[in-house]
Amino acid sequence: MPNYDFASEISIDITKKCNASCRMCWRNSSDGRDTSSEVSFPLIEGWKDYLSRVASISWWGDGEPFMYSDIEKLLEFILLLPQPTHLFSTNGRRLAEFAPVLARANLGEMIISIDGATSRTLEKIRVGVKLDEIIRGIQELQFQRSLLSLPPIRFRFLFVSMVDNVSELPLLVKLAWYLRVAAITVTPLVTHTVFMNEWQCKNVPGLEREFFLSASELANSLNIEFKHTHPGVL
Ligand code: SF4
Structure with a gap:
């Protein structure tokens, strides 16, 4: 019997901060949204019992999740939640930096926003992001998984x-x-x-x-x- 007291999938828009300036981003419009707002980490910690019982958690929203102010704490926190599948969608800039801790998590699909297959095109559109960073991040995360003898992460490219x-x-x-x-x-x-x-x-x-x-x-x-x-x- 499914447990109807708990959502099977939830999404938490942890931050609207970002470390890129993509030319087509919503930030380039003046729609009045705050580009620095975040969900506080103590609030997320307070949801631990609930979060530990859902099937999957998407840690994304309008910003870059790895720019969340308490990202180190958050990534350690998700290690305490081994049951849900954790999903991220990222511009890839900080993937290599956090690969050692990410590799230990129960990760579902890792979505990489990549709007070009050459440095010239990608970096013209996703201003601030380097193609080399994305490549290094994917390779480092898979390398860290292999060190732990865990199966490779499933990556998905998202192309606008x-x-x-x-x-x-x-x-x-x-x-x-x-x-x-x-x-x-x-x-x-x-x-x-x-x-x-x-x-x-x-x-x-x-x-x-x-x-x-x-x-x-x-x-x-x-x-x-x-x-x-x-x-x-x-
Ligand atoms: S990575 Fe996403 S949030 Fe950041 S500037 Fe690009 S489109 Fe906007």
């Missing part, structure tokens, strides 16, 4: 498609294969200001479809999960 990066989808599949990333999700750009409209793939009919399909074929041949959140736009 835009007119000036979508041609790199096939190369992203190759990068995923090289890094043993299991899955790639492609999603259209959500615009927050009028000036972001020019980056939307729908401005060039057929463009996204062409590169999505060729990347999809390659991914299938390499046994990499490959999907689009809105296939109707293709």
Whole structure:
């Protein structure tokens, strides 16, 4: 019998802080949201009994989770919660730094936001993030897992498609294969200001479809999960 007193999956928007300045981020609009607010760590600690009984916890929201002010305490805290699966979505900048403790956690999928397969494209869009940091972070986390004789982490690339990066989808599949990333999700750009409209793939009919399909074929041949959140736009 399922236990209806406890949610099976919960998501906690721990911080709105970030260490990047992506050009398409909601922070570039003046919608009045506080870019520094956080859920206090003592509050999260107080939920321990409840959190220990849910099936999965997504530690993400509007900011970069590894910029949470008490991230060291939080990561030690999740080691005390071995039952839930812990999920993170990150820009990858601090992955290598926290790999030793992350490797010990009951991690579910680790989602990496990566909007380019070359340094030039990624770093133009995800300002402040380096492709090398992402690669090093993935490799370090898998290395730490291997030291503990634990199975590798399942990684997923999350790619926001835009007119000036979508041609790199096939190369992203190759990068995923090289890094043993299991899955790639492609999603259209959500615009927050009028000036972001020019980056939307729908401005060039057929463009996204062409590169999505060729990347999809390659991914299938390499046994990499490959999907689009809105296939109707293709
Ligand atoms: S990593 Fe996410 S929260 Fe940070 S600037 Fe980029 S889109 Fe915004």
